Each structure stands twice: as structure tokens, then as C-alpha cells.
Amino acid sequence: MTGFDVDCFGLTHVGRVRGNNEDQFLVATLEKQMRIEHSSIELEPLSGGTLGGRARLLMVADGVGGRAGGELASRVAVRGLSEYAAQAAGCFQRFDVSQEADFLSGLEQGIHRTHDLLIESYGPQAPATTLTMAVLAWPRTYIIHVGDSRAYRLRGRTRAFQRVTRDQTLGEYMIDAGAWSESQAARAQTSGALASAIGGSELRPTVNVVDLEPGDALVLCTDGLTKHLGDEEIGQIVGAAISAESACRLLVDRALQAGGSDNVTVIVARTAPAID
Amino acid sequence: MIQKKVCMVGVYGTGKTCLVQRFVHSIFSTRYQSTVGVKIDRKVVLVDDEPVTLLLWDLEGRDHSHDIAPSYLRGAHGLIYVVDGTRRDTLDQAFELRDLAERAAGPVPSVIALNKMDLRDDWVLESGDIDRLASESWHPLRTSAKTGEGVEAAFGWLARATVGGADKADT
Numbered sequence: 210m211t212g213f214d215v216d217c218f219g220l221t222h223v224g225r226v227r228g229n230n231e232d233q234f235l236v237a238t239l240e241k242q243m244r245i246e247h248s249s250i251e252l253e254p255l256s257g258g259t260l261g262g263r264a265r266l267l268m269v270a271d272g273v274g275g276r277a278g279g280e281l282a283s284r285v286a287v288r289g290l291s292e293y294a295a296q297a298a299g300c301f302q303r304f305d306v307s308q309e310a311d312f313l314s315g316l317e318q319g320i321h322r323t324h325d326l327l328i329e330s331y332g333p334q335a336p337a338t339t340l341t342m343a344v345l346a347w348p349r350t351y352i353i354h355v356g357d358s359r360a361y362r363l364r365g366r367t368r369a370f371q372r373v374t375r376d377q378t379l380g381e382y383m384i385d386a387g388a389w390s391e392s393q394a395a396r397a398q399t400s401g402a403l404a405s406a407i408g409g410s411e412l413r414p415t416v417n418v419v420d421l422e423p424g425d426a427l428v429l430c431t432d433g434l435t436k437h438l439g440d441e442e443i444g445q446i447v448g449a450a451i452s453a454e455s456a457c458r459l460l461v462d463r464a465l466q467a468g469g470s471d472n473v474t475v476i477v478a479r480t481a482p483a484i485d
Numbered sequence: 486m487i488q489k490k491v492c493m494v495g496v497y498g499t500g501k502t503c504l505v506q507r508f509v510h511s512i513f514s515t516r517y518q519s520t521v522g523v524k525i526d527r528k529v530v531l532v533d534d535e536p537v538t539l540l541l542w543d544l545e546g547r548d549h550s551h552d553i554a555p556s557y558l559r560g561a562h563g564l565i566y567v568v569d570g571t572r573r574d575t576l577d578q579a580f581e582l583r584d585l586a587e588r589a590a591g592p593v594p595s596v597i598a599l600n601k602m603d604l605r606d607d608w609v610l611e612s613g614d615i616d617r618l619a620s621e622s623w624h625p626l627r628t629s630a631k632t633g634e635g636v637e638a639a640f641g642w643l644a645r646a647t648v649g650g651a652d653k654a655d656t
Contacts, residue, residue, distance in 0.1 A: 309560075310488050310540055313525070348556070350522075362521055367550060371521045385506070385514040418542070419522030420556050 214481035215265055215345065218453035222461050224433055225469030231272030231279035231338075232431050232474040233287045239264040239295060239344075264346040266294050267476045269358050271339040271431040273406055278336030282408050286323050286338045293319030294344060313416055316342070316353050320407060320414045327408035337408035341374060341429050345478060350427065352417040356406050358431045360417070361440070363447050365424025365482060370444025373417050377405035423483035426453075430460070433473030437464045453477040486529075488538045489647040491640075492558055492590070494582055495567035496575045497546030500600040503630035504567060505543050508640050513631050520545040523557050530644045537644055553582060555589035563647040564595040565639060570627075571607040576614065594646035595624065596639050602629040 223230040240263050270286045272279025297315045320340065327335040339356025352360050357376040363369070375381060380400030383389035394400045405413040421427070426447055434443070443460065450456035456477040464473045493501040502520055506512050509526045524543045529536050544557050558564075564586055569575045579597060586595075597618060599610060618625040624642065628635035 310490075373521045375518065384516055386512050387514055391516065416525040417522055418525060418557065420554055
């Protein structure tokens with residue numbers, strides 16, 4: 210077990226209602242690797258004991274419906290952030306605090322620059338998009354998030370399926386600010402409006418770190434999935450699937466069976482279980 | 486600019502996330518949402534007129550099924566242990582967590598935030614507990630994420646200590 214045996218797959222579908230697909234996704238490998246063939250010294254200190262010099266880059270983006278060019282915004286965001294991630298690919302070789310902070314700052318700057326690009330090009334009514342991005346540099350995973358797409362972690366050891374990100378919607382913000390109760394938020398028609406989006410009127414990227422264990426899985430998805438499937442059902446499907454591809458296909462099929470009211474996009478990344 | 490990594494450490498439900506939210510965003514929510522992994526926030530503070538960026542690593546709390554992951558603590562310049570003043574077990578576990586955290590992060594400056602001071606009727610910690618903490622080289626501070634009491638003081642003391650050591654922070 211190298212710790213980097215990750216089975217990744219991504220899938221998108223226009224759904225059963227919308228005429229075009231404004232979602233985008235990306236599954237990529239970032240490589241900057243020193244291959245040690247022979248050495249008189251132990252390998253652990255050289256490699257940091259953790260990283261193989263490769264990382265997986267995963268992104269989902271959901272162009273905001275109802276605004277012109279949602280498809281364009283999600284494409285600009287995925288393309289722009291993939292370039293920033295590639296530039297920063299050498300920064301996560303070790304658990305070095307300053308390098309780690311610089312790496313995260315670089316990705317956040319990338320989000321802000323993409324946002325500025327959209328605003329400068331299209332003005333205050335610029336097309337907008339959500340973005341949930343994970344950089345998996347085993348075992349550490351950095352998750353950068355804007356909007357109401359989501360990242361989940363399935364802990365293989367306990368089967369606990371938990372949401373890592375929090376939806377950046379008006380309802381969630383009003384609850385956090387103590388202005389609305391959860392029942393008030395559930396009743397409010399504007400509750401689901403995005404309170405933060407790339408190209409939107411507000412942009413507040415959040416950063417999470419999750420250290421994975423063998424047998425864990427990550428799920429990134431747009432709200433076309435979570436409008437129709439609850440967290441528990443998503444976790445059960447991912448936990449029971451035989452592969453990342455199988456999990457993605459089952460999740461998208463299930464969302465379509467439930468109505469497919471929106472574009473639906475899913476990425477699943479499964480780490481290999483530990484070998485006893 | 487100087488950057489300092491500060492980790493929030495404690496049992497689940499002690500108010501680690503609420504303290505960060507109060508300090509960084511000046512908001513407080515009664516809704517409990519457990520943290521998965523780490524949520525990172527940052528805030529620039531002034532230490533002797535010098536800007537210092539605090540990278541606040543809000544670690545998921547310890548519960549019966551999992552302990553704090555030492556990997557999150559590596560490279561920390563300061564630690565804030567958070568205790569719920571209405572749950573004595575969270576103080577008892579803070580002693581265990583200090584052993585774990587110091588093994589991972591080394592002997593870095595730390596504060597122990599005795600949180601939820603606003604729930605005075607349910608408070609179970611006594612002055613003897615505070616004396617014991619002080620005698621065992623803790624730096625205890627009473628805090629309330631709800632009212633903001635002691636929050637600036639806790640983060641401010643630690644920011645100074647990470648730059649110049651505990652002696653500087655006490656001056």
C-alpha cells in the first residue's frame with residue numbers, strides 16, 4: 210500500500226429538465242516526483258513519510274442558473290483554478306507550515322482572480338458559479354469551497370459519512386448570524402439563494418483540511434444530486450459501490466430517477482483499504 | 486508578514502468553532518455543526534504594531550470514536566485548548582489532550598479557554614480548578630463565544646506568545 214492508490218471517477222448529466230448543462234468537473238493528477246532507485250539512507254525522511262510527490266486534483270462547478278452564461282462561468286473557473294493548482298503543485302511536498310499556507314493562499318488568490326476576471330469581463334451581472342475543489346496529496350486533502358456544491362468524507366473504518374463543506378446560502382448565513390431559526394430558514398423562499406459565488410456579488414472561499422485513512426472516500430457533487438438524495442443515501446451508495454465509477458453512475462442514475470430537476474455532477478475518489 | 490499556525494484543541498461540543506467564528510467574523514450561532522477534519526480561518530492581528538497572520542486550525546473535536554489526529558498539530562506555533570465550563574469531563578480530557586498535542590507540536594505556547602461563561606447557572610468549574618491549572622503551567626482564561634467575553638484576550642495573548650514567548654505575552 211503506497212497510500213496513493215486512489216480510484217477516481219467523475220460524471221455529469223444534464224438532467225431531465227434543463228436544456229443545457231452548466232456543470233463542469235475535472236479529475237486530474239499533478240506530478241512533481243523524485244523517484245529514488247537506490248540509496249544508502251532510509252527513504253522515510255526523504256519522502257516526508259507521507260507524500261509521493263503526486264496529488265489528485267478534483268473539481269466540480271455549477272454555473273448559476275438564471276444568469277446568462279452560467280456554463281461559461283463554471284468553465285472559466287475550472288480552467289483557471291486547474292492552472293493555479295498546477296503552478297502550485299510543488300508546494301505540498303511536506304507538512305511545512307509556511308509552504309502549506311502559501312499553497313492555500315495561492316489557490317485562494319486563484320479563486321479571487323477568476324472572480325475578478327468574470328466581473329471585469331461582464332460587469333456586475335457577470336455569470337457566476339460555485340466551485341468545490343479538492344487537492345489530495347496523500348494523506349492530506351485540501352478542500353477549497355465556494356457556494357452550495359459539496360464535499361463529503363466517507364470514513365472507511367467506521368462507515369461514517371459526513372459533510373465537510375457548509376452550503377454558502379442565504380439561509381445558512383442567516384442561521385449562523387443568529388437572524389433566522391432553522392424553521393424560519395426552511396420557510397423562506399430566498400433561503401437557497403447563493404450568499405457566495407465566483408462572479409457573484411459576494412465571494413467568501415473557505416478552506417478545510419482532511420487527512421484520509423486507507424479505505425476512506427471523498428465525494429464532490431453539485432446540488433443537482435443533493436436536491437434529490439439525502440446525505441445518508443449518498444453515503445450508502447458510495448459505501449456499497451464496487452468502484453468510483455460504479456458509485457458515480459449509481460448516484461447520477463438515482464438523481465435522474467428522482468426527477469433530475471437540475472444538472473447533476475459527481476466525483477468519487479476512493480482510497481484503497483489497508484492490507485492486513 | 487509573520488504567519489503563525491494556531492490549533493484549536495478540545496473535546497466535541499466545547500465551542501472551538503464558535504470561538505473562531507466570534508474572533509474572526511464577530512458572529513455566534515447556537516446551531517451545533519460538528520467539524521470534519523479541520524476548518525482553516527485566518528485573521529491579522531497586531532503585535533507591537535507588527536501585523537501577524539494567525540492561521541486558525543479548528544480541529545474536529547475528540548469524541549468516543551476518534552482522537553485528535555496528531556498530523557493536524559504538526560508545525561503549530563500555538564494551541565488553544567477549549568473546555569466547556571459546564572462539563573467537567575472536558576477539563577479532565579484536556580490534560581490528556583495536552584500530552585498528545587505536545588508530543589505532536591512540541592512545547593509551544595498555549596491557552597486553555599474555559600468556555601461558555603455565559604451559562605453561569607450550569608457552570609461546574611470552581612476556583613480551585615483554575616488555581617490547579619495555573620499551578621500546572623496552564624494559562625487559563627474564561628471565555629464566552631456567545632457574549633465575546635475573554636475571546637480577544639485569549640487569541641491576543643497567544644498571538645503575543647507565539648511571537649515573543651509567554652514572557653512577552655504577560656507584559
